[in-house]
Amino acid sequence: MSKKRQARTKPHSKRARDHRLFANCQVWTWEGMPSPETGASIATAQRHTGFGWVDLGQDLAQHLLDLPRNWLIGVRALCRSIDGKEWMESCVFDLPSYSIQRIENAYHELRAEVLNAQRTDQVYDMGWICRTWSGQKRDDPLELWHYHDTPEDVIRGVIRDEQRIKRMAGPGYSEERKASWQDFNIRYLEDRKRELEEGEAA
Structure with missing residues (x-):
């Protein structure tokens, strides 16, 4: 009597499932738009669904950053003449x-690189944005993903689709936003200088 062969299945992988589940997410922050309660930069995390971008809570945002993923990373400065x-x-x-989480110093280096290409007095905010992907990376020759949450006039410099511009756009220029960032930048540079000096002395 022949025995039936049991179908072999791949073991369930929580890591692979998590990788797929969070395969189209983004997280970003702006230095010049801190929380009014804490004064710290606000990190916004979202996941793309069939209904568009949906905000993630802080727990899921932290989970998003904790595990290895495929990342697109951008550091950006908003400028105005x-x-x-x-x-x-x-x-x-x-x-x-x-x-x-393992590239903590990368932001400092990229931030300096971006500012070296620009007059500081023309910058009114700066920040980073990261987006995940799974499988084959989506073709995006204009790198439009890193324009998310930037002002309409900035996005309009690369595309003309008004509906898409409205979906992507974030807060625009204001004197308050510029003053907030300029103050942040002074404190950031002072703290960064102190950290490097302490690192060299250690």
Whole structure:
């Protein structure tokens, strides 16, 4: 009497399931728009669904950052000239299968790189944005993903689709936002200088 063969199945992988579940998420923060309660930068995390981008709570946002994932990373500076023209200076790169928590110093280096390409007095805010992907990376020759939550006039510099611009756009320029960032930048540079000096002395 022949025995029936049992179908072999791959063992369930929580890590693989998690990787797929959070395969189209993004998280970002702006230095010049701190929390009014704590004064710290606010990290916003979202996941893309059939109904558009949905906000994630702080627990899921932290979970998103804790595990290795495929990341698109961008550091960006919002700029405005004295005649009101706006643009964005940025630096983007890919980071496949990596925990973003392990590249803490990368932001400092990229931030300096972006600011070196721009007059500081024309910057009115700066921050970073990260987006995940799974499988084959989506073709995006204009790198539009890192324009998310930037002002309409900045996005309008790369695309003309008004509906898409409205979906992507975030808060625009204000004197308060610029003053907040300029103050943040002074404190950031002082703290960063102190950290480097203490590191060299250790």
